[in-house]
Amino acid sequence: MTDRPARPPRPQHVLHVVGTERLSPHLVRVRARGTDLSAFRESPHTDAYVKITFAKPELGLEPPYDLAALRETLAPGDLPVTRTYTVRAVSGDELTIDFVVHGDEGLAGPWAAAAQPGDRLVVSSPGGGYAPDPAADWHFFAGDESALPAIAASLEALTPDAVGAAFLEVQSAGDQVPLSAPPGVVVTWVYRGEAPAGATPVLVEAVAGWHPLDGRGQVFAHGEREAMKALRDIVFTRWGLERAQVSLSGYWAYGRTEDRFQAEKREPIGKIL
Numbered sequence: 001m002t003d004r005p006a007r008p009p010r011p012q013h014v015l016h017v018v019g020t021e022r023l024s025p026h027l028v029r030v031r032a033r034g035t036d037l038s039a040f041r042e043s044p045h046t047d048a049y050v051k052i053t054f055a056k057p058e059l060g061l062e063p064p065y066d067l068a069a070l071r072e073t074l075a076p077g078d079l080p081v082t083r084t085y086t087v088r089a090v091s092g093d094e095l096t097i098d099f100v101v102h103g104d105e106g107l108a109g110p111w112a113a114a115a116q117p118g119d120r121l122v123v124s125s126p127g128g129g130y131a132p133d134p135a136a137d138w139h140f141f142a143g144d145e146s147a148l149p150a151i152a153a154s155l156e157a158l159t160p161d162a163v164g165a166a167f168l169e170v171q172s173a174g175d176q177v178p179l180s181a182p183p184g185v186v187v188t189w190v191y192r193g194e195a196p197a198g199a200t201p202v203l204v205e206a207v208a209g210w211h212p213l214d215g216r217g218q219v220f221a222h223g224e225r226e227a228m229k230a231l232r233d234i235v236f237t238r239w240g241l242e243r244a245q246v247s248l249s250g251y252w253a254y255g256r257t258e259d260r261f262q263a264e265k266r267e268p269i270g271k272i273l
């Protein structure tokens with residue numbers, strides 16, 4: 001078996017924060033402006049995502065970062081680090097990203113919680129893999145706060161006559177955000193209460209009580225890795241869906257940084273689908 005050639009890095013865009021807004025106790029919206037966002041405006045995906053690169057400020061590195069060259073010169077602990085985030089919206093030269101604020105741990109969450117106008121944000125060109133299929137007979141969404149931006153954007157893109165369901169896990173009712181969904185798509189908020197995110201079965205239990213509608217449906221389910229593994233079993237084994245009907249992955253893993261989690265995903269044992 002030959003090794004797959006490494007993907008060339010996506011071009012980097014240097015943006016600057018123009019404003020932030022607390023959408024809920026655990027979600028902060030960051031708006032940032034750049035010069036050429038055409039690649040974002042042209043994305044057909046409602047789950048379009050970017051890799052944000054964080055460099056240690058004290059090293060004075062200037063973007064775009066040549067990671068291959070930096071690997072030759074910097075100690076591993078000084079290398080810029082990436083985090084993956086959904087493009088919640090793009091309008092003109094402004095990009096909107098909604099970050100989960102999950103405490104003091106990590107890089108991106110604390111960065112977003114403290115972001116100020118003028119701060120630099122280095123993002124890759126967008127990737128993505130899902131958009132609602134107007135030919136689907138029903139639509140199903142499930143996720144925690146990390147998938148809320150992608151699910152919110154997907155709900156907005158459904159046709160007015162779309163039917164289905166969305167299950168969204170948040171800590172409490174105070175974390176609900178307004179969504180724009182067609183009347184035939186029933187939105188259920190699921191509360192985990194004081195239990196830490198990623199450590200409760202509440203989302204899976206709620207989804208287990210739902211039954212697919214008639215016809216051929218489409219599923220978008222993303223969030224904490226263990227919950228997604230359990231949802232994978234419901235969707236394929238219980239509901240009998242085919243791979244082509246389903247977009248499902250771990251967006252993060254309880255107790256692991258994204259670097260560790262992404263490394264696990266490259267191993268056979270770390271794959272969900």
Ligand SMILES: Cc1cc2nc3c(=O)[nH]c(=O)nc-3n(C[C@H](O)[C@H](O)[C@H](O)COP(=O)(O)OP(=O)(O)OC[C@H]3O[C@@H](n4cnc5c(N)ncnc54)[C@H](O)[C@@H]3O)c2cc1C
Pocket residue numbers: 049083084085086087098099100101102105106107108109110145146147149150197198250251252253254255256257258259
């Ligand atoms: C395609 C894709 C799109 C994504 N879109 C979004 C998005 O729009 N908004 C968003 O907020 N996240 C999104 N995520 C998830 C985000 O990339 C991870 O949550 C990431 O780990 C956050 O980085 P960090 O630096 O804040 O924390 P890390 O340094 O990666 O982790 C530090 C600690 O925080 C924990 N942690 C990480 N994320 C969460 C969380 N959401 N809740 C509770 N604990 C957590 C980890 O388990 C670890 O213990 C997306 C992921 C993918 C793959």
